Amino acid sequence: MNVLQDVLKQLALEKKGNVIKMGHREVVEEIYKLLKEKNCLVVLDDIWRVDDWKSLRPAFPITEGNSKILLTTRKENLSKVGVLYPLGFLSKEEGWELLRKKAFSKIDPPREGIVSSSDQGKEETMMDVAKRYLNELASRYLVQKLKFLRVLYLSCVRFNKLPQGFGCLIHLRFLRIKDCGMKELPSSICDLPFLQTLDLRDDITEEGDIALPNALWKLKRLRHLYLNRKYHAIGGG
Numbered sequence: 001m002n003v004l005q006d007v008l009k010q011l012a013l014e015k016k017g018n019v020i021k022m023g024h025r026e027v028v029e030e031i032y033k034l035l036k037e038k039n040c041l042v043v044l045d046d047i048w049r050v051d052d053w054k055s056l057r058p059a060f061p062i063t064e065g066n067s068k069i070l071l072t073t074r075k076e077n078l079s080k081v082g083v084l085y086p087l088g089f090l091s092k093e094e095g096w097e098l099l100r101k102k103a104f105s106k107i108d109p110p111r112e113g114i115v116s117s118s119d120q121g122k123e124e125t126m127m128d129v130a131k132r133y134l135n136e137l138a139s140r141y142l143v144q145k146l147k148f149l150r151v152l153y154l155s156c157v158r159f160n161k162l163p164q165g166f167g168c169l170i171h172l173r174f175l176r177i178k179d180c181g182m183k184e185l186p187s188s189i190c191d192l193p194f195l196q197t198l199d200l201r202d203d204i205t206e207e208g209d210i211a212l213p214n215a216l217w218k219l220k221r222l223r224h225l226y227l228n229r230k231y232h233a234i235g236g237g
Contacts (some may be wrong), residue, residue, distance in 0.1 A: 004059055007031055007042060028059040036065035043070045147171070154180055154204055167191030179204045184211040187235050190218045199226040 001207040004027045005019050011034045012019075019027065035042070044059065047053055053071065060069050090098065109146065146152075147168050163179075167188030175192075176199040185200070190213055198219075200210065212233045216222070 003044070003056060004028065004031060007059070008034075011035070011038070011040065030060040030180055035059075035067040036061050038065075038067060040067040041070060042067065043072070045072045047071050047073045047078060050075075069198060072080070092176055095162060130133055150174070154178070156180065162186050162189070170194070173197070175199065178202060180225050182210060183208070184234070187213040187215060189213065190215040192219065195219050197224040197226075198222060200226045201223070201226045 004024070005022075008015070008019050008027055008031050009023075012032065015030075022030070034040075044053075044056065057112075062069065065141065088218050105180055148171050149169055151174045152169070152172060153174075155176075155178045158181045161182055161184040166186055167190075170193060172190070172192050173194055174197045175189075175195060176197075179197075179202050182200075189195075208225075208229045212231050213235045214233045215235065216225075
């Protein structure tokens with residue numbers, strides 16, 4: 001019912017406020033009438049079951065009028081409801097280009113290729129390698145999409161270091177990183193002009209040393225730095 005109500009709201013904007021008060025039969029009849037009178041393309045995305053389509057079908061004049069109905073589905077048995085247009089898979093090049101545009105529109109993408117045994121670190125399984133690559137992708141995507149973030153608390157998300165693009169989070173005021181296994185704080189952290197609190201304390205005592213950039217002094221607004229691990233400085237100041 002909600003789907004049909006949404007369709008009717010789009011077809012008859014002037015009746016939008018009254019649709020919620022209409023019964024199922026009235027909604028079906030109104031959609032049918034409007035689609036016969038108008039030239040519309042109605043897209044019903046991701047229909048999974050034939051029964052779902054059967055419940056919606058009475059609202060759509062399949063053989064009358066000039067309106068067209070487009071269903072998208074992953075189920076082949078739904079092809080019985082109309083003309084089937086199967087879509088092929090993207091090529092490797094097309095898939096990579098789509099990923100680049102969606103996930104890395106403003107940052108450099110990771111190198112292209114299939115993860116192989118040559119990517120394995122010492123005592124790493126291929127599953128470990130895949131997880132490491134996935135974590136890198138997720139963290140870089142996070143940086144790109146959350147650029148207006150002011151507070152960030154990361155806990156028990158395992159990674160060795162933050163992505164260099166972390167410096168893009170220029171509105172960040174508070175950063176807490178706890179028990180993430182981080183070994184190095186990137187120099188881009190020094191590009192956060194409004195960072196006031198940097199908390200790197202861990203509850204796990206076996207994390208070892210952490211490398212901090214020499215240029216931390218550039219954080220002019222930094223008021224609180226918390227650290228309970230041994231550290232050493234890296235990079236120029």
